[in-house]
Amino acid sequence: MRRVLAVDDTRSMLGLLVECLEDGGHTVFAASDGREALAALDTHRPDIVITDLNMPNMTGLEFIEAARQRPEGRFVPMILLTTETAQELKDEARRIQASGWLCKPFDPDQILDLVDQLT
Amino acid sequence: MDQDEDYKDLFFTECDELLGELQDHLTQMNDGERGSEVLNAAFRAVHSIKGGAAAFGLDALTNFTHGFETVMDDCRAGRVQVDGTSLPVLLRASDMMLELLEHSRNGGALRQAEVHVVAQSLAALAGGGQPPAGSAPMDDDLQDEPDEATADTVTVQFRPGRTFLTSGHDPLRMLRSADRIGLAEVRIAGDLPALADLDPLACPWSWTMSFVEAESATLRDFFSIYDLCAEIDGIPTVGAPPSIPMQIAKASRNATPPMTGLGYTKSLRVPLDRIDRLVNLVGEIVITQATVAQEMSQTRQGSDDMLEHSIDALSRQVREMQDSVMAIRAQPIKSVFSRMPRIVRDLCATLKREVRIEVSGEDTEVDTSVIEELVEPLTHMIRNAMDHGIESPEERLAAGKPRDGVLRLTAQHRGERVLITLEDDGRGIDRDRVVAVALERGLIATAAGLSTEDIDNLIFLPGFSTASRVSSVSGRGVGMDVVKRKIQALGGRCLTRSTPGQGTRFQVTLPLTLAVLEGMIVEVSGERYVVPLSAVIEAIQLCESNMEHLHNGQVLVARRGEYLPVYELPELFGDDLPPDATRRNMAIIVDTETSGQVGLLVDRLIGQRQVVLKGLEANFKPITGISGATILGDGRVALILDVPSLIERQKHARRQQPQHRKETA
Numbered sequence: 001m002r003r004v005l006a007v008d009d010t011r012s013m014l015g016l017l018v019e020c021l022e023d024g025g026h027t028v029f030a031a032s033d034g035r036e037a038l039a040a041l042d043t044h045r046p047d048i049v050i051t052d053l054n055m056p057n058m059t060g061l062e063f064i065e066a067a068r069q070r071p072e073g074r075f076v077p078m079i080l081l082t083t084e085t086a087q088e089l090k091d092e093a094r095r096i097q098a099s100g101w102l103c104k105p106f107d108p109d110q111i112l113d114l115v116d117q118l119t
Numbered sequence: 120m121d122q123d124e125d126y127k128d129l130f131f132t133e134c135d136e137l138l139g140e141l142q143d144h145l146t147q148m149n150d151g152e153r154g155s156e157v158l159n160a161a162f163r164a165v166h167s168i169k170g171g172a173a174a175f176g177l178d179a180l181t182n183f184t185h186g187f188e189t190v191m192d193d194c195r196a197g198r199v200q201v202d203g204t205s206l207p208v209l210l211r212a213s214d215m216m217l218e219l220l221e222h223s224r225n226g227g228a229l230r231q232a233e234v235h236v237v238a239q240s241l242a243a244l245a246g247g248g249q250p251p252a253g254s255a256p257m258d259d260d261l262q263d264e265p266d267e268a269t270a271d272t273v274t275v276q277f278r279p280g281r282t283f284l285t286s287g288h289d290p291l292r293m294l295r296s297a298d299r300i301g302l303a304e305v306r307i308a309g310d311l312p313a314l315a316d317l318d319p320l321a322c323p324w325s326w327t328m329s330f331v332e333a334e335s336a337t338l339r340d341f342f343s344i345y346d347l348c349a350e351i352d353g354i355p356t357v358g359a360p361p362s363i364p365m366q367i368a369k370a371s372r373n374a375t376p377p378m379t380g381l382g383y384t385k386s387l388r389v390p391l392d393r394i395d396r397l398v399n400l401v402g403e404i405v406i407t408q409a410t411v412a413q414e415m416s417q418t419r420q421g422s423d424d425m426l427e428h429s430i431d432a433l434s435r436q437v438r439e440m441q442d443s444v445m446a447i448r449a450q451p452i453k454s455v456f457s458r459m460p461r462i463v464r465d466l467c468a469t470l471k472r473e474v475r476i477e478v479s480g481e482d483t484e485v486d487t488s489v490i491e492e493l494v495e496p497l498t499h500m501i502r503n504a505m506d507h508g509i510e511s512p513e514e515r516l517a518a519g520k521p522r523d524g525v526l527r528l529t530a531q532h533r534g535e536r537v538l539i540t541l542e543d544d545g546r547g548i549d550r551d552r553v554v555a556v557a558l559e560r561g562l563i564a565t566a567a568g569l570s571t572e573d574i575d576n577l578i579f580l581p582g583f584s585t586a587s588r589v590s591s592v593s594g595r596g597v598g599m600d601v602v603k604r605k606i607q608a609l610g611g612r613c614l615t616r617s618t619p620g621q622g623t624r625f626q627v628t629l630p631l632t633l634a635v636l637e638g639m640i641v642e643v644s645g646e647r648y649v650v651p652l653s654a655v656i657e658a659i660q661l662c663e664s665n666m667e668h669l670h671n672g673q674v675l676v677a678r679r680g681e682y683l684p685v686y687e688l689p690e691l692f693g694d695d696l697p698p699d700a701t702r703r704n705m706a707i708i709v710d711t712e713t714s715g716q717v718g719l720l721v722d723r724l725i726g727q728r729q730v731v732l733k734g735l736e737a738n739f740k741p742i743t744g745i746s747g748a749t750i751l752g753d754g755r756v757a758l759i760l761d762v763p764s765l766i767e768r769q770k771h772a773r774r775q776q777p778q779h780r781k782e783t784a
Contacts, residue, residue, distance in 0.1 A: 010167055012130035013174060019126070048287075054163060068285070077287035079344065083170040093347055094280075099287040100344035105174040114344060117296040118288070 002119050005029045007037040007051035024112040034058025041072050047119045053082035065096040077118040130171045131224050137164045139457040141213050146460050148201050158195040165191050177223045186241045187212045199244055208240045276352040278325035285320055286348045301333035394447055401444045402731035408437045409752030452530045453481035455493050466505045473512050473523035480530035485537050489629055492609055496602040500541050500625050508545030508623050539627040548617035550574045575617045579603040610746055636732050640725040643688045647757040649730055656708040676718050685718030691765040711763040743768050
């Protein structure tokens, strides 16, 4: 059982993700944008973060970049879950030390495997 | 996961919102707005729908939206010009998306051919005129691929990048996990730097990992997550390479758009009947509270400050509670208005008109029940304006007007009501024809004495229709009377004003809510009545010096230099004047919107109070001039006056009477 922070601004996507993770027996914290995620990171100290990229207020990339500057976020796996595929964005993700890039739509089993694999 | 359906419903609701936004953005573009903000926002709406559609396995919607997204991305990157060529395609695509969404939601037949045509025109746009490449396959290939290529032993070279650890990866965890998918052997390779040069957070070595009987797809899933932070070689490809459409989104780095105030607000969906129960209950509490307060004030002798204070606080809180409950039911009128541009576009094609619609005041909040009932009359008004009001482009040019007509749809709060205006710049109402038709159909006895405004409003009479041809759009004989009936059923009024050659304006005023009303309670001949406070201007004392009597019996009151007609309530009800009529010495001035300001004679003012409206329709029958009833604090029933329609009725009666006399003379 892991503590997972799920971040997505689309309520249905967030709902699916949270449910999938909870079905996998994990404790899930949900946030709807980067800013909330950053606050949740401090409060809940998750073992792994799965975040959307395009979000209002603070994007997934901005969030990870900010999170890596904090002790709470330094070695935590942070996965971008997105429909974006642009190489520039991936390059940016690498630069800010995102752990991985996962394409939507996601397969629930794949997500659960991933949590097991990385934590 | 049986909750998936719930999320799907939520997704559909989100799609409705997103499509509404998309329509708005496209309409803005259509109006000449080409800023990156609006382009990004439009892209994002399409993008979000695609993401969700793919997640919920809605293939038709996903494939179509994918092509759309490509074009929108090209638009925001400037590869495709947003102009007269591309915009119609985008608009059609957004309509088609709505159709596909409906199909996904409710099933039913899908117009495959049309979908294909629109998809092709999108593809043509994206390809810069090249033949359509068809919709690109989606990422689902990843899951659907056959796993036939299972190699016996696979050797993978894994070279972690310098940021492998700082990006949150852990070599030990990775090796343990790899063990679960068939890792047979791992060897370390690479040169260790001198201890002094060793960066504890960098990984200078690489691993050679041998897997036995591992499926290629499993290996690819396993390693793909390290793509960003390591170089990986040796994973066998299966069939086609993972078809991640790299070319789709060459998004600029600042592509994540600043959304226009559309912050995420947490929300909860509640069935309307539960809220209605709450509204009713709160209504009852308001009445009970008023009763209690009144009884207290009667039974209590002497002053009891504490009790009085508590009662005041209670009534304030009850009032606040009522406001909060009503706010739950309020929603922006946008949900209705946003459908109108689409209706206009469709009608343009059917009617061969060129019309653009300008919408403002979409954020005006109105009660849900009102919103739902508004779609039909509004649609009908727009149809009417486009069919009868706005001329064909040729006629317009001949009349020296711009080729495309303009419809202006606005909403604004006006006191306790919402005012919706629809203006067109068409030919206006043909008054001669209206009078001729009204006479012919026996709707009026004579045109004498009708003001131009009266004539314009004849079009609301049942059975009135000037369309000599029956078109599929608005000329079926059901016309503006249906609109009027619908609006009146909502406690609203509608009227029209037209300038020949320049256009017509329809005004609809509606109550913000159908449940409560801020009212002034007055007493007339021992009966209590409620006048909507929004209509009350002031109360004035009457004396001989400020009153005038006309020869026809009409009484006028002077107020700051102007004379206003004053009426006896029984007179408005059609009763004979009571003998005590002249003794009334107070009048409240009421704004009727249609007939200017009038005075209403009363015996005394009781006070202003929020009253819970109980419809007469459900309990008795509708009566012109009475919009409902309420129960006062003392348990008495008071009628709620609809002064404008009372005055209208009175005018009508007066008009009829002299005419009858003339005819019989």
